[in-house]
Amino acid sequence: MWLDIKQWIKRPGIRAEFMQHSALPSQDFIRMADLLSKNAEHLAVQLVSNDNDPVENQMYFQNIKMPAGRRERELLQKQMSLRAKLPVLTTKETTNFGKSFKHSLCTELLSAGFHLSFDEIFNLIQEQKQHISQNGKKVKLLEEEKGKLNIIKKQLMEAESAVIAENYRRAYEARLVLANYFNTEEDKWLSDHFRATCLEVSCLVDTDEGKTYAEAYCNMALALKDRGEYLMAMEKLEWFYDLTAGREWTNDEGVNLHQQASSYLYQIYTFMAMKMKESSQAGKALFYLQKAHERAFEAKDEHDIGEAIYKLGIAYLDAKDPDVAIEHLKDFMAISKNLNNADGMGRAANGIASAYEIKGDTDTCMSYLRMYVDIAEKNGLEQAYSIACHHLGSICYLLAMHEEAVEWFSKAYNISRALNDLQSLGANRVQFGAALAHKMNVLYIKNVQMPNTQGLLKWKSFRTEEFISDEKAEKGGKAKIIPPIQKTEEMKMERKEPSESIQKEKEETDKNADNEEEMGKSNK
Known part of the structure; x- marks a missing residue:
């Protein structure tokens, strides 16, 4: 007014x-x-x-x-x-005007009496600076990120207030919020820090018979696993497994904690087994797979149980123990049928076929391979279909069934080309060619033994597949004798053309050499 x-x-x-x-x-x-x-x-x-x-x-x-x-x-x-x-600025706001956000935040924490929260935030800022100075990697400083500092300040104040009130469960939850909030790659160090402090606070919770303590061990183990420290993560997960044994504890989603511990252990045991297999430590790999098999049954997840059985069966197959492998792989086949898992059924059939191949039972081996082909074809599993055709072609090739080998290798080769699967394309191409050559070889030998010189010369000149066109010869009958070739003038010209082009190229080469020699003399 x-x-x-x-x-x-x-x-x-x-x-x-x-x-x-x-x-x-x-x-x-x-x-x-x-x-x-x-x-x-x-x-x-x-x-x-x-x-x-x-x-x-x-x-x-x-x-x-x-x-x-x-x-x-x-x-x-x-x-x-x-x-x-x-708004009218207060005296406090006027005093803080122009100062850094970090300074204002620290002043606010100290004036409110949250000395432990101030100390933790200050140490985090200094720790990041020290890490940057050692590695030389440029990242955004924590003291410049107002959003992150605000959420840290809020949760740490709540945690400190809860500790003063001796409500350690609330303090644990406040710190767990921070551990879950910083889930990006650049903030992983903050998440690891707050998970470690969660474990420290969980030791003080005495109202839930150790459930919080067990959860803190699980969270710490998962953080170690993400960092690549698998042995330490496995150790902490085993402690989590022991702490939850015989308890009916559940998490916020209603999952039993002991089953959750078993599931995590199944995953890390399987991972460790694959690492041992890569480093050619088959004995340790089998040991970890056996433990993974046990934990998968305790986790009560049908898919994990099936995968554990399959991996264990393949491990026994690699150890040249086909009888035990067949037992496990047939169990995997039954579980895959119950789950309508076509891919699992195909892998099981392929594994069983490999086991019978080791035993020398080729008929049963081929029957399971044909089952694998049918499953893959019916369910549109192109990659699996290519693998099945390749394996079936390999068996036929070893049994000198070259006609069938050519058929299966041809399918495998064409699918590999369609999928642009460079990894298997080369092998399929080579084996397809080898099978074709062996299929042609039967009639070729017969023509050599007759002898059919004109037919051999014709094939030699044009490289056609004439020797595989006679069905009687393929069945063991007499080979078709190709009549002598009447050499026409056109064929003579065709045979002369390569030699004339070669002679011309030679003359040009000699002429260039003479020119170079003359230039060398003139330079001298």
């Missing part, structure tokens, strides 16, 4: 009326009124209500030079009305 001060001061009884409604002391008002009356021509008064102040309708006076023009006065009134809507 803007008033002309000169006219307003002259109003009768205005001082008494204003003092009655003003929150200012009477002496201050009289002093201000005298000042206004002396400079009335150059002053205006702004009456502002401060919502942040406990005293309502408090008066504030501001020295402003009133413009002479009407438009200027309206513009000034508009500016001042907008300015009046801005």
Whole structure:
């Protein structure tokens, strides 16, 4: 509300009326009124209500030079009305203005009495700086990220308050929120820090018979696993497994903690087995797979049980123990049928076929391989179909069944080309060619033994597959004798063309050599 001060001061009884409604002391008002009356021509008064102040309708006076023009006065009134809507800064806010966010945050924590929270945040900032100075890797500093510092401050204040109140479960949950919040790769170090502090606080929780302590071990193990420290992670998961044994504890999703521990152990045991297999330590790999098999049954997950049985069967297959391998792989086949898992059924059939191949039972081996082909073809598993055709072609090739070998290798080769599977394309191409050559070899030998010189010369000239076109010869009958070739002039020209081109190229080479020799003499 803007008033002309000169006219307003002259109003009768205005001082008494204003003092009655003003929150200012009477002496201050009289002093201000005298000042206004002396400079009335150059002053205006702004009456502002401060919502942040406990005293309502408090008066504030501001020295402003009133413009002479009407438009200027309206513009000034508009500016001042907008300015009046801005919040009034407190003394604390004014003191912190211009200082860094880190300084303001630390000041706020210390003034509120959260000394442990301040100490932890300060140490985290210094730890990051030290790590950057050692590695030389440029990353955004924690002290410059207001959002992260705010969430850390809030949760640490809550955790410290809970510790003071001896509510350690709430303190654990506050720190767990931070551990789960920082889930990106660049913030992994913060997550690891808060998981470690969760484990420290969980030791103090005595209201749930050790459930919080067990959960903290699980969280710490998962953090170690993400960092690649598998042996330490496996050790902590085994402690988690022991702590939850015989308990009916469940997590927030209703999953039994002991089953969860078994599932995590199955995963890490399987991973360790694959690592041992890569390093050619078959004995240790089999040991870890046996432990994974046990934990998978305790986890009660049908898919994990099937995978554990399959991997164990393949391990026994690699150890040249086909009988035990067949037993496990047939169990895997039954589980895959119950789950309608076509890929699992195909892998089981392929494994059983390999086991019977080791035993020397080729008929059973081929029957399981044909089962693998049928399963892959019916369910549209192109990659599996290519593998099945390749394996079946290999068996037929070893048994000298070259006709069938060519058929299966041809399918495997064409699928590999369609899928652009470079890994298997080369092997399929080579074996397809070898099978074709052996298929042709039967009739070729017969033509050599007859002898059929003209037919052999014709094949030698044109490299056609004429020797595999005679069905009687393939069945063991007499080979078809190819009549002698009548050499025409056109064929003579065709046979001369290569030699003429070679002679011409030789002449050009000799001519270039003579030129180089002459140039060398001239240079001398």
